[in-house]
Amino acid sequence: MNWWIFDELGNGSDDGWLGFWGGFLGAILAVVGVWWQTNKTIKNEKELMFSQKRPYIIIQESSVRNLAEIKDIFSSKNHTAYADEPVIVIKNLSNNPMFSVKLVFQYDNKKEDIVIDRIDPNSNIGIIINSDNIIEYLKKLGMIYPRQPEERDEFYKRINLIKEQGIKKSFSDNIKALKYFNVENKESEYINAIRITTKNYSINTKYExxxxxxxxxxxxxSILYEIPCKIKVTIYFTTTVREKVKLVFKKEDKKYRYQKNETKLENKGSTFTEKEYDTSDMYESYKLK
Structure with missing residues (x-):
């Protein structure tokens, strides 16, 4: 076998070897540099595409009375919305819709979830939290002053018991409701109002x-309900390019401030567990009328 090639290489000078290895390593570094730059460009272009589909969200507070500025109102419990109920308003100020939206409210050692199928671009969605307390409030209020048809039907049933039991016993639950609002000392005045209202009761009877x-x-x-001074709102949603996103806001000094350090973006490597955000098992919360 002819070894002359290796002999020739073996006889090279130190400068020759340095030149050879310098060129070789330079070529490798050049390839790696091109790969790195190309990969970075692809990632930047991909992130640009995803970022352009992320909505811009702010959170404010309002009331049911201001329905003109709110498209829909959602709650974890179904009930007839009361005009002065306070509402947390999620404002989507962008041209990008949000899908499979999960809102997590943490306040007063409580945790409440609201699910919305979709929030349209440039729209406002209202959220009523602490529904259990609100429903109890409205139930007691409806006993004292019946407004809804079903409340008046119940009031009428009690009228039929007056002859046998008297007003105080027939309307005992209504009278007990005064205590809920700390006005039990007005019992005699309330009983007198019932007596006059039921004296000549008919279908056209008014409840003035x-x-x-x-x-x-x-x-x-009486204040129906005040939104807590401290509350944390976590918003999970999916964009039009199927990226999962998590945004966090905290109420501080009566303002909802965005917590950038708690943001999660799927395109940037963030992961979401099924327990945290599972779009395959989500059902929209009650939409109030």
């Missing part, structure tokens, strides 16, 4: 005296 009592002692002196 009961309304006056409610307006005077309850509506003007």
């Amino acid at each position: 005296l009961l309304k006056e009592f409610s307006d005077k002692y309850i509506h003007n002196n």
Whole structure:
């Protein structure tokens, strides 16, 4: 076998070897540099595409009374919305929709989830939290001053018991409801309002005296519900390019401030467990009328 090639290489000078290895390593570094730059460009272009599909969200507070600025109102419990109910408003100020939205509210050692199928671009969605307390409030209020048809039907049933049991016993639950609003000391005035209302009761009977009592002692002196001073709102959603996103806001000094350090973006390597955000097992919360 002819070894002359290796002999020739073996006889090379130190400068020759340095030149050879310098060129060889330079070529490798050049390839790696091109690969790195190309990969970085691809990632930047991909991130640009994903970022352009992420919505811009802010959170504010309002009330059901201001329905004109709110498209829909959602709650974890179904009930007839009351005009003065406070509402947390999620505002999508971008041209990008949000899909499979999961909102997690943490306040007063409680945790409440609201699910919305979709939030449209440039739209406002209202959220009512602490529904259990609100429903109880409205139930007690409806006993004192019946507004809804079903409340008036129940009131009528009690009228039929007056002859046998008397007003105080027939309307004992209604009278007990006064204690919920801390106006039990107005019991005699309330019983008198019931007596006049039921004296000549008919289908056309009006409830003005009961309304006056409610307006005077309850509506003007009782707060339906106040949104807590401290509350954490976590928003999970999926964009139009199927990226999962997590945004966090905290209420501080009556303002909802975005917590950038708690953001999770799937395109940037963040992962989501099924327990945290599972789009395959989500059902929309109650939409209030």
